[in-house]
Amino acid sequence: MPKKHFATDAIHEGYDSKNHLGSLSTPIYQTSTYEFDSAEHGEACFAGESEGYIYSRLGNPTVRALEERVAKLENGERGLAFGSGMGAISAVLVALTKANDHIVSSTGLYGCTYGLLKMFEDKYNITSTFSDLNTETVIRDAIQDNTSVIYLETPINPTMQLIDLELVAKIAKEFDIPVVVDNTFSTPYIQRPLDFGCDVVLHSATKYLNGHGDVIAGIAVGSKEFLDEVAMTTQKDMGAILAPFDAWLILRGLKTLPIRMDRHTANAEKIVAKLAAHNKVTDIYYPGKGRPDQNEIKEKQMSLSGGMIAFEVDGSKETTQQLLNHLDIIKVAVSLGDAETLIEQPATMTHAVIPEEERLKMGITNSLIRLSVGLEHWEDIWNDLDQALNKLD
Numbered sequence: 001m002p003k004k005h006f007a008t009d010a011i012h013e014g015y016d017s018k019n020h021l022g023s024l025s026t027p028i029y030q031t032s033t034y035e036f037d038s039a040e041h042g043e044a045c046f047a048g049e050s051e052g053y054i055y056s057r058l059g060n061p062t063v064r065a066l067e068e069r070v071a072k073l074e075n076g077e078r079g080l081a082f083g084s085g086m087g088a089i090s091a092v093l094v095a096l097t098k099a100n101d102h103i104v105s106s107t108g109l110y111g112c113t114y115g116l117l118k119m120f121e122d123k124y125n126i127t128s129t130f131s132d133l134n135t136e137t138v139i140r141d142a143i144q145d146n147t148s149v150i151y152l153e154t155p156i157n158p159t160m161q162l163i164d165l166e167l168v169a170k171i172a173k174e175f176d177i178p179v180v181v182d183n184t185f186s187t188p189y190i191q192r193p194l195d196f197g198c199d200v201v202l203h204s205a206t207k208y209l210n211g212h213g214d215v216i217a218g219i220a221v222g223s224k225e226f227l228d229e230v231a232m233t234t235q236k237d238m239g240a241i242l243a244p245f246d247a248w249l250i251l252r253g254l255k256t257l258p259i260r261m262d263r264h265t266a267n268a269e270k271i272v273a274k275l276a277a278h279n280k281v282t283d284i285y286y287p288g289k290g291r292p293d294q295n296e297i298k299e300k301q302m303s304l305s306g307g308m309i310a311f312e313v314d315g316s317k318e319t320t321q322q323l324l325n326h327l328d329i330i331k332v333a334v335s336l337g338d339a340e341t342l343i344e345q346p347a348t349m350t351h352a353v354i355p356e357e358e359r360l361k362m363g364i365t366n367s368l369i370r371l372s373v374g375l376e377h378w379e380d381i382w383n384d385l386d387q388a389l390n391k392l393d
């Protein structure tokens with residue numbers, strides 16, 4: 001058989017109905033524990049000598065189907081699902097670090113990930129250097145003798161800046177430092193970091209992977225060796241596992257990932273063009289619409305620009321809030337990647353935990369707005385945004 005396409009894997013990978021009484025929909029194995037065939041079978045399962053399920057914190061068939069599907073989509077050997085994106089990020093980072101280590105991170109991160117890095121520093125003296133990671137010299141300068149991981153988002157939440165995955169991975173290899181990439185904004189339909197030599201991919205599956213705004217979940221994908229270790233250490237013992245019903249919802253959502261991402265992107269491109277022509281909008285940040293070096297990165301590693309836009313309006317924090325308050329179809333809400341168009345003000349919401357001075361260094365000004373373009377008709381999204389922009393003083 002020739003290699004199957006992404007859209008086919010998004011529907012079929014990780015599940016064979018023939019092993020489940022013909023049920024075409026993946027059964028929800030709503031169980032905490034599993035009966036062993038015998039005491040000896042139980043012993044063999046605990047010793048890792050038998051493949052059987054033991055207890056749902058250590059593995060569940062519905063969750064396993066999701067893990068296998070996302071691993072295939074990301075071109076990785078193994079996936080591991082978590083009860084939230086932060087559960088995945090913390091389990092992976094705890095697995096890769098020890099007290100007194102150092103982390104190189106992108107300048108710009110989801111607010112809670114930033115909070116986690118600060119917690120590592122306060123509790124375990126694991127310090128972080130925030131770096132633009134935009135040239136070979138800048139990357140090398142950020143690395144220290146005790147650097148144990150390079151962690152980045154691209155596009156960065158919320159500034160939409162892009163980082164060259166291949167360049168970072170190449171330099172990291174020289175130092176034998178693993179590169180961990182949060183791929184939440186792009187999804188594997190648009191960007192596959194492992195293909196560029198990165199080591200671990202993370203997702204808030206709460207977002208595009210599920211796509212319907214009704215689940216909090218996370219997933220990590222990488223080598224079998226590393227994720228086997230995470231499964232048996234920081235996931236098993238810290239316990240941020242995913243519930244089977246939530247895994248089932250994401251399996252359902254994944255079936256439409258390609259067509260949703262195509263439409264999110266088509267809508268976002270229309271909105272970007274309209275925003276660019278509006279006199280109240282001062283700046284727009286969107287992959288492929290930036291500086292030439294950013295466009296090169298987009299062309300190299302992203303097949304589409306995606307559904308996330310950041311833009312700035314002419315005015316203060318209050319002007320921005322006014323804009324949000326004038327909207328009707330577009331919902332003022334954090335999260336992203338849903339069918340509904342969502343808008344938020346990062347400085348006061350998702351990234352409010354970052355001290356102002358550092359937040360501004362990351363490019364998160366008080367007038368920055370983040371828009372997660374949904375699946376409504378683009379004209380309705382634009383008309384709502386346009387009327388709200390036109391009401392600004």
Ligand code: LCS
Pocket residue numbers: 084085086087110112113153157182184185203204205206216217218334335336350
């Ligand atoms: N990574 C990124 C890039 C995110 O945007 C988020 C959540 C997470 C990780 C954490 O995932 P969670 O634990 O929530 O599943 N981002 C949010 C946001 O931008 N608005 O609300 C949540």
